[in-house]
Amino acid sequence: MKKTLCLGLALAVCVTSALAEDKPLRIGIEAAYPPFAFKTSDGSIGGFDYDIGNALCAQMQTKCVWVEQEFDGLIPSLKVRKIDAVISSMLITEERKRSVMFTDKYYASPARLVMKAGTSVDDDFNQLKGKRIGVQRGTSQDRYATDKLQPLGTEIVRYGSQSEIYLDMQSDRLDGTIANAAPLQEGFLKTPQGQGFAFVGPELRNKEYFGEGTGIAVSKGNTELAQRFNTAIKALRADGTYQQVEKKYFDYNIYGD
Known part of the structure; x- marks a missing residue:
């Protein structure tokens, strides 16, 4: 009886974990900051942040849903879990680190x-x-x-x-x-x-x-998601995907040293 119960609990944990992984990531973005994010003629989003974000989601084999709002509302939305991450040219600063967790940088600019x-x-x-x-x-x-x-x-x-x-x-x-x-x-x-x-x-x-460059913000304590993004950023840099996106928008190295 105990073995059956344990097996059932283990199966439930596995199913819950799988569902969590299959759940789309809600990515916050302000689509009024060209060339990083802007609205195209057909009303869709374009830009470096958007393209890099989609490439990261593809690398992580995760479906992402983009949530548009003004920049000053992004961190509040993240803190109340209306979104799961922010990819919107957000600088990594000590002040923001008190509210959210950041990935490694994905570009840098003064x-x-x-x-x-x-x-x-x-x-x-x-x-x-x-x-x-x-x-x-x-x-x-x-x-x-x-x-x-x-x-x-x-x-x-x-x-x-x-x-x-x-x-x-x-x-x-x-x-x-x-x-x-x-x-x-x-x-x-x-x-x-x-x-x-x-x-x-x-x-x-x-x-x-x-700060220390521009990073992806996630909820404070969400180390697992931050690490998934970090691994994906490194993979895009290594396989040339990052550089392909970069060339669409810049004729120089936007990543920095």
Whole structure:
């Protein structure tokens, strides 16, 4: 009788485990951050984050369901288990590590300031006194600008998406923006919308604000899922899949050292 019971319990555990593995992963993403994530003409999602995420899911032999929302809602959704992971250009910072767990990086890029071409800005940013600088709400750049630029007399204007910032820069409602250098270059400066603008001032690599690269966020304590992603990232780097996706969007090494 005991053997039958134990066998039944073991079978139940195996079935439960199999069901857990078959359950789709819900991946949070903000689809308004080109070239990492954007909406295509048919309304679907495209971009580096999206393609890498799908490649990772294929490598892990796991079905993934993408859940769109604004960036500042991604970590709260992860914490209440509405999503299982975030693949949305999220910097690995000590502050965020208090709320979520991160994988290893899957790319790295410094933050930069973009203003009208020809604008002179020194490393101390004193020229930004009285200027209106747009940042995406809830980002590391938001925190940096609040801590470092606002005390200089800079007006920090927060937005729900980076695309809104670009529109206000074109309309002269903003003097500039601070964001990740890669999307600034690929999604703005290289486009007709970004004509007349340029990077100014220094590269921003302060680890306190800009962390150790960009990683995938999972629920705190979910070491198993983080490790599955880490193994998949290494596999994509080793078999050339990562580089194939990279070449679709960048003509340089986005992964870093």
